[in-house]
Amino acid sequence: MTFPNNLRAGVAIGAIAMFAVTANTAPSRAGDVASGRKIAAAKCQMCHGMDGQAKVPGAPHLSGQVEEYLMMQMKAFRDxxxxxxxxxxxAPTLSENDEADLAAYYAAIEVTIGKVPSE
Ligand code: HEC
Structure with missing residues (x-):
């Protein structure tokens, strides 16, 4: 059996559409650390701390985390x-710009790595 050309075209268009959806989720501007700090104070510090170190069991540390990763995870919760x-x-209370600001803020907190086992 051969696949008709229009099916192949459909698959190609589907792939392009998926890419377009992904591209559209990018925030409209770069993250603003000062704005992220304000949002963190209002919505995040009780669990993640202003220093990005977890304050409740089960919450992860966010300080020094990869900015892109923080954005991806906030979006994953929102979606x-x-x-x-x-x-x-x-997460659903955050806009894409809020997420970019929060990611910029938490990623910008300097962390120092201590002893690594077996080194
Ligand atoms: C009531 C506590 C609570 C609040 C408030 C809260 N979080 Fe979380 N957050 C958690 C917990 C618990 C997890 C771990 C979720 C899981 O196990 O999947 C988490 C996970 C995350 C992750 C994923 C981290 C990773 O390593 O994958 C990010 C990013 C995050 N939170 C950002 C935020 C931001 C930004 C705010 C403020 C807008 C916020 N959180 C507010 C409890 C909280």
Whole structure:
């Protein structure tokens, strides 16, 4: 059996559409650390701290984390792709620019690595 050309074209268009959706999720501007700090003070510090060190069991440290990764995870919670009782409530209140600002803020907190086992 051979696949008709229009099916192949459909697959190609689908792939392009998926790419377009991904591209559209990028925030409209670079993250603003000062703005991120304000949002963190209002919405995040009780669990992640202003210093990005977790304050409740089960919450991860965010300080010094890779900026792109922080953005991806906030978006995943907002879209419901990643679910958590706490984060799934907070994430939908954030805009893409809020996420970029928060990612810039937490990523900018300097962390120092101490002893690595077996080194
Ligand atoms: C009530 C507590 C709580 C609040 C408030 C909260 N978080 Fe979280 N956050 C958590 C928990 C718990 C997890 C771990 C979720 C899981 O296990 O999947 C998490 C996970 C995350 C992750 C994923 C980190 C990783 O390593 O994958 C990011 C990013 C994050 N939170 C950012 C934020 C930001 C930014 C705010 C403020 C807008 C916020 N959180 C507010 C509890 C909280």
């Amino acid at each position: 419901g792709v990643r679910k958590n009782d706490m984060m799934s409530l907070v």
